[in-house]
Amino acid sequence: MRYALVTGGSRGIGRAICQKLYQMGYEVLINYVSNEAAAKETLALIEGHGALMPFDVANPEAVSSAITAWQEAHPDSYIEVLVNNAGIRRDGLLIWMDPQDWHKVLDTNLSGWYNVTRALLQPMLVHRYGRIVNVASLSGIKGLPGQCNYSAAKGGLIAATKALAQEVARKKVTVNAVAPGFIRTEMVEGLDESTLKKDIPAARFGEPEEVAAVVGFLSSAEASYVNGEVISVNGGLYT
Numbered sequence: 176m177r178y179a180l181v182t183g184g185s186r187g188i189g190r191a192i193c194q195k196l197y198q199m200g201y202e203v204l205i206n207y208v209s210n211e212a213a214a215k216e217t218l219a220l221i222e223g224h225g226a227l228m229p230f231d232v233a234n235p236e237a238v239s240s241a242i243t244a245w246q247e248a249h250p251d252s253y254i255e256v257l258v259n260n261a262g263i264r265r266d267g268l269l270i271w272m273d274p275q276d277w278h279k280v281l282d283t284n285l286s287g288w289y290n291v292t293r294a295l296l297q298p299m300l301v302h303r304y305g306r307i308v309n310v311a312s313l314s315g316i317k318g319l320p321g322q323c324n325y326s327a328a329k330g331g332l333i334a335a336t337k338a339l340a341q342e343v344a345r346k347k348v349t350v351n352a353v354a355p356g357f358i359r360t361e362m363v364e365g366l367d368e369s370t371l372k373k374d375i376p377a378a379r380f381g382e383p384e385e386v387a388a389v390v391g392f393l394s395s396a397e398a399s400y401v402n403g404e405v406i407s408v409n410g411g412l413y414t
């Protein structure tokens with residue numbers, strides 16, 4: 176069996192990515208932090224071809240113990256696809272941004288990447304095959320007002336993507352990112368789509384499946400010569 180891990184796989188974009196990887200033949204490990212019911216729904220959608228793997232990506236000990244336990248239970252396998260998708264936003268103008276909102280977003284969206292990627296990288300290098308796909312954001316490319324914390328985390332994620340790609344390319348491991356624009360999930364609930372879509376050339380928000388399609392390509396064997404790349408999925412909003 177071939178294994179993939181999707182952080183934040185319980186809902187939204189992560190759920191659609193789990194479904195895509197299942198369609199590609201993977202057993203999908205569905206990570207989440209608290210919403211077990213949603214994670215179980217995702218597992219049902221992939222017809223039980225996977226397992227739940229709860230942990231807080233921002234907690235290095237929790238990440239390490241979950242992955243070590245899985246590896247000990249599966250000594251002859253390794254996780255060959257990692258999609259770093261877990262993320263949160265805590266928006267606010269910098270002048271009013273609490274330290275907690277700065278640190279929580281950086282800890283989850285950027286340090287979470289470090290914690291999970293580092294835990295899974297060695298087996299990919301040893302087996303000389305791996306795919307790492309990081310879910311960044313338009314905010315990390317363009318910067319968005321009210322999102323200094325989120326833009327910094329996603330911009331850092333993009334830079335880390337490019338750096339790690341160069342470290343591991345020789346071992347046939349690729350590291351790429353997608354940068355979604357506005358995608359219809361719980362994360363954008365409360366945003367005024369009718370106003371925002373006036374600035375989007377496609378004149379609508381995107382669907383999680385439209386992000387998952389690109390992640391699926393970057394996770395595939397066919398994408399072997401794409402490395403350190405960031406692909407925007409934003410309806411033409413920013414290029």
Ligand SMILES: NC(=O)c1ccc[n+]([C@@H]2O[C@H](COP(=O)([O-])OP(=O)(O)OC[C@H]3O[C@@H](n4cnc5c(N)ncnc54)[C@H](OP(=O)(O)O)[C@@H]3O)[C@@H](O)[C@H]2O)c1
Nearest residue numbers: 183185187188207208209210231232261262312358360362
């Ligand atoms: N939606 C957009 O417009 C958009 C645009 C650009 C980028 N993105 C990025 O796309 C990714 C997915 O976003 P989404 O819109 O699908 O968000 P969402 O619907 O809010 O789902 C967030 C997912 O991340 C998980 N999560 C949050 N904190 C976590 C933690 N500390 N440890 C482990 N898992 C955690 C959640 O788990 P629980 O279910 O347990 O809470 C959930 O599965 C994020 O990285 C986000 O920044 C989204």
